[in-house]
Amino acid sequence: MKSKHLGIWLALVVEVLLLTILTSSFGSDGSFESTFLNWSNISQVIRALSFIAIMAIGVAPVIISGGIDLSVGSILGFSGVVTAVLLNNGIDIFSASIAGLVVGLLSGFVNGILVTETKLPPFIATLGMMSIARGLAFALTGGETIRNLPPEFIAVGQGAILDIPIPILILIIFAVAIGYFLKATKWGRYIYAIGGNEEASYFSGVNVGRMKILVYTLCGLAAGIAGVLFTARFGVGQSTSGLGYELDVIAAAVIGGVSLSGGRGSIIGVIVGSLLMGILRNGLVLLNVSAYWQQVAIGLVILLAVILDRKTKR
Numbered sequence: 001m002k003s004k005h006l007g008i009w010l011a012l013v014v015e016v017l018l019l020t021i022l023t024s025s026f027g028s029d030g031s032f033e034s035t036f037l038n039w040s041n042i043s044q045v046i047r048a049l050s051f052i053a054i055m056a057i058g059v060a061p062v063i064i065s066g067g068i069d070l071s072v073g074s075i076l077g078f079s080g081v082v083t084a085v086l087l088n089n090g091i092d093i094f095s096a097s098i099a100g101l102v103v104g105l106l107s108g109f110v111n112g113i114l115v116t117e118t119k120l121p122p123f124i125a126t127l128g129m130m131s132i133a134r135g136l137a138f139a140l141t142g143g144e145t146i147r148n149l150p151p152e153f154i155a156v157g158q159g160a161i162l163d164i165p166i167p168i169l170i171l172i173i174f175a176v177a178i179g180y181f182l183k184a185t186k187w188g189r190y191i192y193a194i195g196g197n198e199e200a201s202y203f204s205g206v207n208v209g210r211m212k213i214l215v216y217t218l219c220g221l222a223a224g225i226a227g228v229l230f231t232a233r234f235g236v237g238q239s240t241s242g243l244g245y246e247l248d249v250i251a252a253a254v255i256g257g258v259s260l261s262g263g264r265g266s267i268i269g270v271i272v273g274s275l276l277m278g279i280l281r282n283g284l285v286l287l288n289v290s291a292y293w294q295q296v297a298i299g300l301v302i303l304l305a306v307i308l309d310r311k312t313k314r
Contacts, residue, residue, distance in 0.1 A: 008255070008256060008257065008269055008272045008273065008276070009272060011276060012272055012275055012276055012279070015276060015279055015280065015283070016036075016037075016279065018283075019036040019037075019279065019282075019283040019286070019287075020034045020036055020037045021034075022036075022283075022287060023035040023036040023037075023283070023286050023287065024036075024037075035286050036282070036283060036286055041282070041286075043165070044282075045278055045279060045282045046165060046168055046278075047165050047167055047168070047233065048278060048281075048282070049274050049275060049277070049278030049279075050165070050167035050168050050170075050171045050229065051076070051167070051226040051229060051230050051233075051242075051245070052226075052245065052248050052249055052252055052274050052277060052278060053171050053175075053252070053270070053271055053274035053275075053278075054170070054171050054174055054222050054225055054226045054229070055072045055073075055076065055219075055222050055223050055226050055245065055249045056249045056250075056252040056253045056256070056270045056271075056273065056274050057171075057174060057175055057178050057222060057267055057270055057271070058072070058178070058218055058219040058220075058221065058222020058223060059072060059219050059222070059249050059250065059253055060178070060182075060253050060256075060258050060265055060267065060270050061178070061181075061182060061188075061191050061215040061218060061219070062122075062215045062216060062219050063195075063250070063253055063254075063258045063259070063260060063262065063265065064182070064191055064192060064195045064215075064258060064259075064262060064263065064264065064265045065191045065194045065195045065211065065212060065215050065262060066194060066195040066198060066261075066262030066263070067115065067122040067212065067215070067216070067262075068122045068123055068126065068250070068260075069108075069111065069122070069126045069216065069219050069246075070123065070126040070127050070129075070130050070246050070250075071107065071111060071126040071127075071129035071130040071133060071223075071246070072219065072222070072223040072226075072242075072245065072246050072249050073130070073223075073242035073243060073244060073245035073246040073249070074129070074130045074131070074132075074133035074134040074137070074242065074246075075103075075104050075107045075108070075129070075133050075220055075223035075224065075227065075242075076104075076223045076224075076226045076227040076230060076241060076242030076245060077133065077134060077137045077227065077238070077239055077240065077241040077242040077243065078103060078104075078107065078133040078134070078136055078137045078227070079100040079101070079103045079104045079107075079223065079224040079226075079227030079228060080100065080137075080227035080228065080230050080231035080237055080238070080241050080242075081137045081140050081141055081146070081231075081237045081238070081239055081241070082096075082099055082100050082103045082140065083096050083097055083099065083100035083227070083228050083231050083237065084146040084149060084231050084236070084237020085140055085141070085146060085237065086099055086100075087149050087150060087153060088146055088148065088149070088237075093150060093152055093153045096153075097153075097228050100224055100227055100228040100231075101221060101224040101225060101228060102224070103224055103227075104220045104221050104222070104223045104224015104225065104227060105217055105220050105221045105224055106220070107129060107133055107220045107223070107224075108216045108217040108218065108219050108220015108221060108223070109213065109216065109217045109220060110129065111125055111126055111129050111216040111219070111220065112212055112213030112214070112215070112216035112217055113213065114128070114129075115212055115213075115216065116208075116209040116212050116213055117209075130246070134239070134243075137239040137241075138239040140239070141237065141238070141239045143239060145236050145237070145238050146236060146237035146238070147235075147236050149231070149232075149235055149236065149237070153231075153232055154232055154235045155232075156229070156232040157229055157230070157231070157232030157233030157234070157235075158232070158233060158235075167229045167233065170225065170229065174222070174225065175267050175271060178218070178267055179266075179267035179268070182266075182267065183266075187211065187214065190206045190211050191211060191215060192263055192264075193206060193263075194206065194208055194211055194212070194262070195259075195261075195262025195263035195264070196262065196263030197263075223242075226242075227241070227242070230242065247298065247302065248277055248281075248298070250302075251273070251277055251298065251301060251302045251305060252270060252273040252274040252276070252277045253265070253270050253273060254273070254302070254305040254306060255273035255276055255277065255301070255305045256268075256269035256270040256271065256272055256273025256274070256276075257269035257270075257273070258270060258273075260306060277298075277301070280297070280298070280301065281294065281298070284297060
């Protein structure tokens with residue numbers, strides 16, 4: 001295990017131990033019980049963080065290549081709404097789900113085109129897409145919640161195979177696929193090279209524009225997958241789904257060791273970073289911390305992660 005990964009794992013262990021202690025109590029018979037460390041709560045945490053983790057895995061190649069994507073939360077909402085609208089109009093589950101994935105993929109593709117062809121800074125391009133995707137989600141629903149989705153579709157988000165939640169199985173498959181892509185293919189090596197030195201990569205023969213389009217498209221696909229699963233998990237289509245998730249996604253990636261300067265990061269680290277973020281949010285809720293102070297805590301964690309990233313880069 002790499003030393004950087006070891007540090008992240010140690011932070012995760014410390015977080016779990018602290019929350020176990022802070023949420024524990026002793027019964028009159030001397031029995032020990034922790035609100036945090038019980039299977040019901042852990043299962044909910046794992047299901048909830050799967051959406052963040054899938055998007056964090058998708059945004060990791062973008063950040064490694066030297067970019068950023070602020071639109072993932074809005075694309076999640078847009079993809080989920082499209083899926084829900086189609087299901088409500090009699091489209092079969094498979095076709096509606098594929099449509100949701102395509103919406104995410106195309107949104108990411110447009111981000112890539114904006115960054116490479118119009119030369120917009122990634123921050124501006126994806127900020128625009130964040131507004132566009134959210135606006136389209138509201139336009140499709142009129143701000144209303146879409147209900148009465150098919151039980152078979154809801155089972156995808158709420159069901160399990162061999163006691164493993166289906167969203168987690170999809171997360172594992174996606175993580176293995178992207179991890180292999182980054183570490184074992186020439187395109188993955190190109191992505192790291194571009195993030196390390198884009199100009200040198202260009203003069204070495206790497207098609208920088210094409211690779212950037214690829215990473216943004218993959219990121220959009222990840223948000224589409226998360227959007228379909230999110231809608232299935234909660235059984236409704238909402239235009240506000242994923243609101244503010246982009247911060248959690250980027251924070252999970254950076255905490256997991258993905259450098260904002262580009263050229264460095266791993267999928268294993270991203271998953272652990274997602275666990276840290278998911279457990280932190282859950283712990284704050286269990287400790288009855290106000291929603292306002294939860295945002296403060298998350299913001300402090302993001303700042304700390306960026307400061308550590310900068311120091312490591314030096």
